[in-house]
Amino acid sequence: KQEVTQIPAALSVPEGENLVLNCSFTDSAIYNLQWFRQDPGKGLTSLLLIQSSQREQTSGRLNASLDKSSGRSTLYIAASQPGDSATYLCAVIWGAQKLVFGQGTRLTINP
Amino acid sequence: DTGVSQNPRHKITKRGQNVTFRCDPISEHNRLYWYRQTLGQGPEFLTYFQNEAQLEKSRLLSDRFSAERPKGSFSTLEIQRTEQGDSAMYLCASSLGDPQYFGPGTRLTVL
Numbered sequence: 001k002q003e004v005t006q007i008p009a010a011l012s013v014p015e016g017e018n019l020v021l022n023c024s025f026t027d028s029a030i031y032n033l034q035w036f037r038q039d040p041g042k043g044l045t046s047l048l049l050i051q052s053s054q055r056e057q058t059s060g061r062l063n064a065s066l067d068k069s070s071g072r073s074t075l076y077i078a079a080s081q082p083g084d085s086a087t088y089l090c091a092v093i094w095g096a097q098k099l100v101f102g103q104g105t106r107l108t109i110n111p
Numbered sequence: 112d113t114g115v116s117q118n119p120r121h122k123i124t125k126r127g128q129n130v131t132f133r134c135d136p137i138s139e140h141n142r143l144y145w146y147r148q149t150l151g152q153g154p155e156f157l158t159y160f161q162n163e164a165q166l167e168k169s170r171l172l173s174d175r176f177s178a179e180r181p182k183g184s185f186s187t188l189e190i191q192r193t194e195q196g197d198s199a200m201y202l203c204a205s206s207l208g209d210p211q212y213f214g215p216g217t218r219l220t221v222l
Binding site: 004032034036041042043044045046049051089091093096097098099100101102103104 | 167218
């Protein structure tokens with residue numbers, strides 16, 4: 001079964017720290033992987049998309065990496081700010097068009 | 112705003128009633144997706160359209176659920192004879208390929 005797992009479910013860090021969110025998936029034959037941000041009660045905002053042929057993508061303070069052979073992706077957030085507090089979701093497309101999501105990591109940045 | 116829009120944003124209904132949600136995708140996007148998200152979980156795929164053709168349906172989409180995209184533009188999701196277990200956020204997304212862009216969601220509460 002193709003599954004996505006995100007650990008930890010929640011993370012709390014002081015403002016200014018660099019941090020890493022983890023995502024693992026069960027089948028390495030992915031088409032692409034997408035990271036999203038979700039604020040409470042809101043829809044999803046796409047942060048970064050990594051194609052299966054890529055190793056990483058960067059946008060501002062965010063960097064996402066992909067290691068298909070180990071079935072892992074990480075989202076690195078540099079110099080965290082209170083406005084980064086949200087739930088971060090990892091999702092994989094394996095070939096059908098549907099995204100398969102992890103359960104998310106709820107991130108709190110403390111001022 | 113030219114993003115994905117969903118209406119209504121919130122719907123409260125009594126068990127047994129029928130409800131219908133609407134999704135308007137980004138105008139040039141030919142693909143449209145419906146997902147369902149329950150509290151504390153990642154979204155789960157429900158169904159996918161390419162233009163007006165419904166190409167995939169999840170087993171989560173019981174016979175009480177029906178989705179249409181009659182002219183390849185907006186889409187509707189109808190739930191008949193609602194049950195308390197249908198309470199969730201219903202998310203719509205659209206794309207031309209990758210990535211998928213999400214709307215704000217419709218939160219359904221079944222009393």
